Amino acid sequence: MVVVAEFCQRQHWEPIVLKRVDVIPKNSGKNAERNLELKEIIFVIQSQSQYFHKKKAEDLKENILKQAAGISKEPPRVLYLHEVMKNEGAWTILPVIPHFADSYGNSSSWIFFCEEDTTVRLQKLLDTLQTFDKSKNWFLGKALHDEESTIIHHYAFAENPSVFKYPDFAAGWALSMPLVKRLAYVLKNEPPNSDFTIDLKHEIALYIWQKADGQALTPVPAFCTYNPDSTKATNCATTFNGSLPLCGNPVNKDDIFVAIKTCRKFHKDRIPVVKKTWEKDAVHFEYYSDYADDTIPTVDLGIPNVERGHCGKTFAILERFLRSTTPRTYWLIIVDDDTLISLSRLRKLLSCYDPNESIFLGERYGYGLGARGYSYITGGGGMVFSRKMVRKILNSKCRCYSNDAPDDMVLGMCASGLGIPVIHSPLFHQARPMDYPSDYLSHQVPISFHKYWNIDPVKVYYTWLIPEDKEDLRANKHLREDL
Structure with missing residues (x-):
């Protein structure tokens, strides 16, 4: 039995038991539709409005569109998360999922999220997404798991923390549009009931797992957090610049x-x-x-x-x-x-x-x-x-x-x-x-x-x-x- 502890009030946790849901085996990708075009991907940069962060997001968008010009005549949409909706909680992503379903559900196949410092290799990303059937429910990312039960995740899955996987946002992560539509329907009827947002990547994965019939994260080896210049990054669709920001001399x-x-x-x-x-x-x-x-x-x-x-x-x-x-x-x-x-x-x-x-x-x-x-x-x-x-x-x-x-x-x-x-x-x-x-x-x-x-x-x-x-x-x- 899987045990999840859910946040009840500040600095107080009370364990609850979740019903175990067997995950239905997913399409292996062999019969996946391979006619994916760049214009079917919505890129969402998890941006912030402050100038330094917005400038990094703008640079990433410019880079994505520059790469797209050499691949396709029709570029993808690239959105800044902080501008998608005038909502204090937009950064928590789930509140904007219905908007994505309503606005892009009939014209797009994937929503790809990434951070300001994520590097995207567009052709490799397109090739990677091509291997997944876009008509199915997919939740893709680089998988993280807790090595021991932890307070920041409300001691979720205390019996075996490593069983639950959640995405490393730095590597980028993706939702197929059928899953986006399903989540949008659920969100309109069952908004997240937790008062606190503490570790977004874990909480999103948990919500999807709970509300989409045990939909688990599918690990994607091409979603990486190696430094872009690393030899390990050769086959990666995404990489991540994890160096400490420095804009001139350090503050005195x-x-x-x-x-x-x-x-x-x-x-x-x-x-x-x-x-x-x-x-x-x-x-x-x-x-x-x-x-x-x-x-x-x-x-x-x-x-x-x-x-x-x-x-x-x-x-x-x-x-x-x-x-x-x-x-x-x-x-x-x-x-x-x-x-x-x-x-x-x-x-x-x-x-x-x-x-x-x-x-x-x-x-x-x-x-x-x-x-x-x-x-x-x-x-x-x-x-x-x-x-x-x-x-x-x-x-x-x-x-x-x-x-x-x-x-x-x-x-x-x-x-x-x-x-x-x-x-x-x-x-x-x-x-x-x-x-x-x-x-x-x-x-x-x-x-x-x-x-x-x-x-x-x-x-x-x-x-x-x-x-x-x-x-x-x-x-x-x-x-x-x-x-």
Whole structure:
């Protein structure tokens, strides 16, 4: 029997049992219709509206259309996901599936999704899709699976996590139009019932499996995440540039202020880890606690400690950041005392963003996006604010409804109310490295991880968030793809 744990409320999971559904064997491809044309493929780039991300999506679209001009007289449609529908939850994809079915159901055979940094080799992709019967239901991608049951997937399939496969978005993934139409019908009658969107790729695969008679992901070897220049990528239809973004010089250390949230009971356990790892890379930083300890030192913000949420403390940090009591910097980073972060990598990433814009950056989650909800940056992986964003939040009427309200979610509501989209980076992580498939992390240069539970956090830091000189060696030689 397969057991799936489904999210019931924030930080509470209650297991439910799903009925086992035997997957009907699918067409092997030998008799597949092979008259697929480029114009039958809808390319959807999982884009974001912020300039840096939109520019990458535009470059990818231009490259796809340039390749198409040498293959066919009729080019494919290439869409930006953030422009498909004016919907806060469009990035979660399922809400726009009915739109794809209604708008392209009679003229297209495939919807192919990819990320901004995915490289598409168009002829190889066309040849790959030709091997599948476009009149059948297909869910194609590079398969990932959990190596152990994990909190980020609500401990789904706890008896055997590896049995359930879900797509690595970086390699691209595809839905045949018959499956799109079927999902559209289901979605109109049974919208997803989970309040939270945490790991989209897993949640989409689970929804398809549950609602389409056990439709499983079909692994496609040609969908790859090797570096485009790798010899391993020769037969790949897709590849992925997993190098750390860098747009000019890294942000100066003096331009970043780091706020570490802690409390008295963790002073002896957690703060020594921060001091052994990443604190040395910070020029401006303060520890914020419920107790002033001169040996660390910590700053008592006058906010009593609470067991969860910490919204009162976070807003006190935002207010202090704008006062003369802290150095005037362009950027504010708020982390937990059990967050492991590479500030040197973050400085490179921030070179791609304008601090004079309203920037709110990190790992994006969603709440209630099926019913006028909002996106938010999950706090454990680190929340990055431009000074302008902090000022906009505090100038608004958005505030905590209690000291123990979830700070990251309240800030997401604030951003949504201001009409400012949060910016997602998959390089920030709310959980530990072992909570993610190793194949998924192998094409990343991660910026952060969270939680010290059942790990040696110092070892994790020096394994995954290595200092600058080793990082450059690792990234330049693409060593991750050989892990």
